[in-house]
Amino acid sequence: MDAQHDVVVIGAGCAGMRAAIEAFDADADVAVVSKLHPTRSHSGAAEGGINAALGNAGEDSPEQHAFDTVKGSDYLGDQDAIEILTAEAPGDIYQLEHWGCVFSRNEEGKLAQRPFGAAGSPRTVFSADITGHVLIHVLYEQLMKRMAHGPMHVYEEYFAWKLVVEDGGCVGVIAWDLVNGGLKLIKGSAVVLATGGLGRIYRVTTNAYACNGDGMAMALSAGVPLKDMEFMQFHPTTLYPSGVLITEACRGEGGYLINRDGERFMARYAPNALELASRDVVSRSETTEIEAGRDVNGSVLLDLRHLGAEKILTRLPGSRELATTFAGVDPIYDPIPVRPGAHYHMGGVETDNWGATELPGLYAAGEAACVSVHGANRLGGNSLMETITFGRRAGRAAAEHALSNPGSSVSAAPLAGAQRELTSLLERRDGERPWKIRDELGASMLENFGVFRYGERMERQLEIITGLRDRYEHVVVEDKGEVFNTDLTQAIELGSMLDVAWTMVQAGLAREESRGSHSRPTEFPERNDESFLKHSISRWTATGPELSYKDVRMTTWKPEVRTY
Numbered sequence: 001m002d003a004q005h006d007v008v009v010i011g012a013g014c015a016g017m018r019a020a021i022e023a024f025d026a027d028a029d030v031a032v033v034s035k036l037h038p039t040r041s042h043s044g045a046a047e048g049g050i051n052a053a054l055g056n057a058g059e060d061s062p063e064q065h066a067f068d069t070v071k072g073s074d075y076l077g078d079q080d081a082i083e084i085l086t087a088e089a090p091g092d093i094y095q096l097e098h099w100g101c102v103f104s105r106n107e108e109g110k111l112a113q114r115p116f117g118a119a120g121s122p123r124t125v126f127s128a129d130i131t132g133h134v135l136i137h138v139l140y141e142q143l144m145k146r147m148a149h150g151p152m153h154v155y156e157e158y159f160a161w162k163l164v165v166e167d168g169g170c171v172g173v174i175a176w177d178l179v180n181g182g183l184k185l186i187k188g189s190a191v192v193l194a195t196g197g198l199g200r201i202y203r204v205t206t207n208a209y210a211c212n213g214d215g216m217a218m219a220l221s222a223g224v225p226l227k228d229m230e231f232m233q234f235h236p237t238t239l240y241p242s243g244v245l246i247t248e249a250c251r252g253e254g255g256y257l258i259n260r261d262g263e264r265f266m267a268r269y270a271p272n273a274l275e276l277a278s279r280d281v282v283s284r285s286e287t288t289e290i291e292a293g294r295d296v297n298g299s300v301l302l303d304l305r306h307l308g309a310e311k312i313l314t315r316l317p318g319s320r321e322l323a324t325t326f327a328g329v330d331p332i333y334d335p336i337p338v339r340p341g342a343h344y345h346m347g348g349v350e351t352d353n354w355g356a357t358e359l360p361g362l363y364a365a366g367e368a369a370c371v372s373v374h375g376a377n378r379l380g381g382n383s384l385m386e387t388i389t390f391g392r393r394a395g396r397a398a399a400e401h402a403l404s405n406p407g408s409s410v411s412a413a414p415l416a417g418a419q420r421e422l423t424s425l426l427e428r429r430d431g432e433r434p435w436k437i438r439d440e441l442g443a444s445m446l447e448n449f450g451v452f453r454y455g456e457r458m459e460r461q462l463e464i465i466t467g468l469r470d471r472y473e474h475v476v477v478e479d480k481g482e483v484f485n486t487d488l489t490q491a492i493e494l495g496s497m498l499d500v501a502w503t504m505v506q507a508g509l510a511r512e513e514s515r516g517s518h519s520r521p522t523e524f525p526e527r528n529d530e531s532f533l534k535h536s537i538s539r540w541t542a543t544g545p546e547l548s549y550k551d552v553r554m555t556t557w558k559p560e561v562r563t564y
């Protein structure tokens with residue numbers, strides 16, 4: 001049976017849960033739709049911390065935080081959005097703390113703050129190295145508290161597939177019930193997309209299996225533009241060979257990066273910031289070392305030994321466990337093999353500073369969205385903060401929209417159309433298995449759209465994506481069942497990944513400069529503000545994505561050359 005709510009939030013990570021809590025507190029009837037149980041959302045994997053200028057470990061201010069973020073973004077971040085983030089972050093942190101987040105503390109009993117890359121002051125608040133785990137459980141508690149007291153419903157393990165657009169507005173979502181099977185129409189006067197990132201488009205990634213860009217693809221096919229899709233952040237310290245993340249907090253606590261000769265090579269690339277240069281700089285430096293043969297089995301080494309056992313055990317216990325389990329290395333005694341891996345996507349569904357997209361009734365927040373506070377390169381610790389601050393703002397705006405535009409009606413056509421599409425996919429008996437296409441997409445994106453980019457390789461990647469899309473038309477889902485049919489949902493996810501990958505490579509090829517995470521070392525090694533100080537906007541048309549550009553919003557800071 002259909003359901004009707006004021007606000008439907010798709011996604012139950014930090015952004016989705018924060019949006020849902022705020023919409024509820026603004027008196028809306030709220031539903032949360034998530035393909036995972038909320039506490040299994042990928043936010044729970046976040047390790048190092050969350051940024052707010054509290055000034056507990058050194059002089060700091062929201063203005064300093066904003067400047068670091070603008071500079072880190074290579075001047076592509078929208079400065080008004082960044083100023084909102086940094087001004088509202090401290091209040092959001094104290095609210096989380098009052099809700100029960102057990103943040104680590106300093107000797108004075110204040111919230112402890114650690115240094116993170118490209119930050120002018122130690123401003124990363126943390127819970128040892130399990131910050132995301134703590135945040136997600138506190139937000140879930142707040143969600144459950146509201147479920148007990150009013151109209152808050154969680155559609156757990158529902159796979160959102162299509163946005164419903166009628167009379168020029170977004171009025172709900174069609175979702176597949178993973179536990180029982182069957183499509184369900186969940187109507188909402190406002191919908192918030194908080195579906196997270198897309199790291200799984202790459203073979204080596206820190207992202208969980210659920211991070212496939214579903215929300216971005218849903219927005220695209222509803223006619224909503226995506227922004228800055230070419231900017232994929234490679235994190236410098238992912239474990240070899242699994243791609244599991246070793247947090248930047250290891251370098252924040254004083255860890256070194258060394259090459260096969262034992263040299264602290266960052267001194268050559270970023271003499272001042274060293275290992276705490278921004279992630280794009282460190283990833284490029286590592287890749288250069290590896291390509292120059294100063295590697296150890298395709299990796300460089302993260303050395304924590306000099307920190308001593310006590311610091312590693314109290315500040316970085318999770319990283320030690322990960323290194324021991326996934327690389328067989330105990331960092332108290334041996335350096336950890338690491339290399340850059342696809343980690344965070346700066347682009348996403350284009351929104352204003354309240355999470356509103358250009359489609360009335362549709363909002364977006366978190367990694368699925370592009371407000372944009374990260375521009376061409378995100379600073380570590382800013383993403384969790386964005387999920388909270390802009391999740392809250394999107395939830396508030398969605399509730400206000402829903403309460404002033406109540407009860408839109410929805411025709412039977414969208415559900416009937418989705419049912420026909422599903423039936424034809426499930427009735428296909430012969431064809432290629434989706435996983436093969438997924439594997440080829442992941443490997444080729446890593447090869448042709450990685451840390452360094454070259455025109456010829458990007459053109460090849462566009463051809464590869466076209467070929468994979470043709471093959472995708474004939475994929476076969478072997479599991480025809482209703483209950484937990486992951487064969488079906490993975491086939492649908494693959495379609496999203498192929499659409500979104502196309503927008504990424506198209507925007508990358510057109511950006512003839514090097515900025516932030518988009519580096520074209522041989523053809524266009526410099527940033528070109530005259531031609532490319534602008535956002536890429538990708539919109540879906542009958543022939544695929546179409547690219548246009550939009551100005552960056554600047555308030556205070558003029559672009560300067562970045563030095564570290």
Ligand SMILES: Cc1cc2nc3c(=O)[nH]c(=O)nc-3n(C[C@H](O)[C@H](O)[C@H](O)COP(=O)(O)OP(=O)(O)OC[C@H]3O[C@@H](n4cnc5c(N)ncnc54)[C@H](O)[C@@H]3O)c2cc1C
Nearest residue numbers: 011012013015035043046048049160196366367381383384
């Ligand atoms: C290993 C790791 C460590 C990190 N550490 C830090 C850190 O220390 N500090 C920091 O600032 N940032 C960190 N980041 C980045 C940050 O954690 C993420 O950007 C952020 O948590 C994303 O939150 P989100 O709510 O947008 O998405 P997610 O937490 O990924 O949640 C997405 C939600 O959408 C749901 N969903 C997706 N598709 C569908 C669909 N089709 N139907 C229904 N539901 C769907 C999922 O079930 C999930 O509930 C880290 C990232 C990684 C990968």
